[in-house]
Amino acid sequence: MAENIISFRGVAKSFGDKAVYEELNLDVRKGETLTIIGGSGVGKSVCLKMLIGLMTFDQGSIHAFGEDLSRMDNRALLKLRSRIAMLFQGAALFDSMSVEENIKYPLIEHNWGTPGEMDKRVSQVLEMVDMPGIQKLKPAELSGGMKKRVGLARSIAIEPEVILYDEPTTGLDPVNVRRINGLILSLQERLGVTSIVVTHDMDTVFTITDRLALVHERRIAFVGTPAEAKSHDLRYLREFIKGGKGVLEEDI
Amino acid sequence: MNSTWKEFFNAVGEITFLTRASIRELFKGPFEWKLIIQQLELGGFDSWSVTVLAAGFTGMVLSLQFAIGLEPFGASLYTGKLVAVGIVRELGPVLTALLVGGRVGSGYTAEIGSMNVTEQVDAIRALGADPVRKLVMPRVFAITLALPLLTMLADLVGCAGGAFITMHEVNVTWRFVFEQMRESIWIVDLLHGLGKSVFFGYLIAIIGCWNGLRTLGGTEGVGLATTQTVVYISVSIFISDFALTRLFLAIYG
Numbered sequence: 001m002a003e004n005i006i007s008f009r010g011v012a013k014s015f016g017d018k019a020v021y022e023e024l025n026l027d028v029r030k031g032e033t034l035t036i037i038g039g040s041g042v043g044k045s046v047c048l049k050m051l052i053g054l055m056t057f058d059q060g061s062i063h064a065f066g067e068d069l070s071r072m073d074n075r076a077l078l079k080l081r082s083r084i085a086m087l088f089q090g091a092a093l094f095d096s097m098s099v100e101e102n103i104k105y106p107l108i109e110h111n112w113g114t115p116g117e118m119d120k121r122v123s124q125v126l127e128m129v130d131m132p133g134i135q136k137l138k139p140a141e142l143s144g145g146m147k148k149r150v151g152l153a154r155s156i157a158i159e160p161e162v163i164l165y166d167e168p169t170t171g172l173d174p175v176n177v178r179r180i181n182g183l184i185l186s187l188q189e190r191l192g193v194t195s196i197v198v199t200h201d202m203d204t205v206f207t208i209t210d211r212l213a214l215v216h217e218r219r220i221a222f223v224g225t226p227a228e229a230k231s232h233d234l235r236y237l238r239e240f241i242k243g244g245k246g247v248l249e250e251d252i
Numbered sequence: 253m254n255s256t257w258k259e260f261f262n263a264v265g266e267i268t269f270l271t272r273a274s275i276r277e278l279f280k281g282p283f284e285w286k287l288i289i290q291q292l293e294l295g296g297f298d299s300w301s302v303t304v305l306a307a308g309f310t311g312m313v314l315s316l317q318f319a320i321g322l323e324p325f326g327a328s329l330y331t332g333k334l335v336a337v338g339i340v341r342e343l344g345p346v347l348t349a350l351l352v353g354g355r356v357g358s359g360y361t362a363e364i365g366s367m368n369v370t371e372q373v374d375a376i377r378a379l380g381a382d383p384v385r386k387l388v389m390p391r392v393f394a395i396t397l398a399l400p401l402l403t404m405l406a407d408l409v410g411c412a413g414g415a416f417i418t419m420h421e422v423n424v425t426w427r428f429v430f431e432q433m434r435e436s437i438w439i440v441d442l443l444h445g446l447g448k449s450v451f452f453g454y455l456i457a458i459i460g461c462w463n464g465l466r467t468l469g470g471t472e473g474v475g476l477a478t479t480q481t482v483v484y485i486s487v488s489i490f491i492s493d494f495a496l497t498r499l500f501l502a503i504y505g
Contacts, residue, residue: 085378106379
C-alpha cells in the first residue's frame with residue numbers, strides 16, 4: 001500500500017456556534033485520487049482550506065508530508081503551498097491580470113526561475129490544459145470552463161505534488177465536465193500527482209476516483225473504493241450515489 | 253456590554269492588527285515599487301480633478317459669504333485672511349479627505365471585497381503570497397503619502413479661488429489679497445492641516461481595505477460593505493478632525 005502523505009486526526013472545526021467537524025479522520029495516500037462527497041454546506045471545501053492553511057482548526061492535528069500543520073511558521077507554510085496547490089471553485093483568477101500574469105504569479109512568489117524560463121513554463125502548462133497561445137487574454141474574456149482550465153494551469157505551474165480541486169466541474173456544461181475530468185486523470189497519470197477532489201457530481205466521482213470519502217454528520221462517515229461504496233450498508237451513502245445517477249448494485 | 257460597542261472594539265482591534273501587519277510588510281523584503289506606484293496613480297494622482305473642483309468652489313463660496321457677512325462690521329477687507337486660514341487649517345484637509353474617502357476608500361472595499369467573495373484573496377495566499385503585502389500595504393502607504401499632496405493642491409486652488417472672488421466682491425487688488433493671505437498663513441497652519449491629512453489618508457485606506465477583507469455574502473455583501481465604508485470613513489474623519497485639531501492647538505496654539 002502506498003504511503004500516507006496527508007492525515008487528519010480528530011480535527012474539530014466550528015464557525016461561531018456552528019460545528020462543521022467534530023472528529024475528522026482521513027488519510028490520503030501518495031498518488032491516489034481521493035474524492036470527498038457530501039451534501040451542500042457540510043464543509044467539504046473547509047477540509048481543503050484547512051489543509052493548505054487558509055483556515056485554522058480548533059482541535060486535533062493535520063499532518064502533511066510528515067509535518068504538523070499547526071506548528072508551521074510562515075516559511076514552512078510557504079513551502080507547503082509549493083507542494084500542495086489548489087484549484088478554487090470559481091477558478092479565482094485575478095481579474096486585473098492577463099492569463100500570463102496569473103500563471104506567473106506563483107512562479108514569481110516561489111522564485112521559480114529566470115523570466116525566460118517562466119515564459120516557457122507558462123506556454124507549457126497552457127498546452128497541458130489544451131489552451132495554448134492565450135497568454136494575453138484577460139479572465140473576463142474567458143468562459144467558465146476556460147477559466148477553470150487556466151486556474152488549473154496556474155495551480156500546476158510550480159509542479160505541486162498534491163492538487164486540491166474545489167468543485168472543479170460545478171456549473172459547467174457536460175462537454176466541459178468531461179474535459180475537466182479528463183484533465184484531472186491525465187495530470188495524475190502524466191505527473192503522478194495526488195489529487196483530492198471535492199465534488200457532488202457523481203459522474204466525476206465514478207470517472208476519476210480511486211477512493212471516495214463521504215462527509216456526513218460532522219465527520220467522515222465512509223472511506224473506500226467506489227465499488228465498496230455501492231455495496232455499503234450506510235443508507236445515506238447509497239442514497240447519495242443513487243441520487244447522483246451512479247449505478248447501485250441492486251440496479252444491475 | 254452591548255453588541256454595538258463590542259463590534260466597535262472588535263473593529264478597532266482588527267484595524268490595529270492590520271496596521272501593524274502593513275507596517276511590517278512595508279519594511280520587509282524587497283520594496284514593492286510597482287504596486288505602490290500603481291496605487292499612487294490610481295488613488296492619488298487620479299483624484300486631482302475632484303480635489304481641484306471641490307477646493308476651488310469652496311474657496312470662492314467662502315469669500316462670498318465672508319465678504320457679505322463681514323460688511324456690517326466694516327471688516328470685509330479681512331476676507332482674504334479668513335478664507336486663507338479657513339482653507340489651509342480646516343477645509344482643505346477635511347474636504348479633500350471626505351472626497352478622496354468617498355472615491356478611493358469605497359473603491360478599495362469594492363475591489364478587495366469582490367476579490368474576497370470570489371476567493372481571489374484566498375488564492376493569493378494559496379499561491380504563496382500575502383494579501384496584506386499585495387493588497388493592503390501598497391494602498392495604505394500610497395494614500396497616506398498622496399493625501400497631504402492633494403491637500404496642498406487643495407490649499408493652493410482654494411486660496412486662488414477665494415482670492416479671485418475677494419478681488420471682485422471687496423474691490424481690492426490681486427496683490428493686496430495675495431500679500432494678505434501670505435502674511436496670515438504661518439508654517440504651523442500649513443503643518444497643522446497637512447499633519448491631519450496624513451492621518452486621514454491612513455484612515456481612508458485602512459478602513460477601505462479592512463472592510464473589503466471582511467466582506468462576506470456575494471455581490472450583495474460587496475454593495476453593503478461599500479456603502480458602510482463611506483459612512484465609517486466620513487465619521488472617523490469628522491471625529492478625528494476634532495480630536496487632532498484640539499491636540500495640535502494644545503501643542504502650539
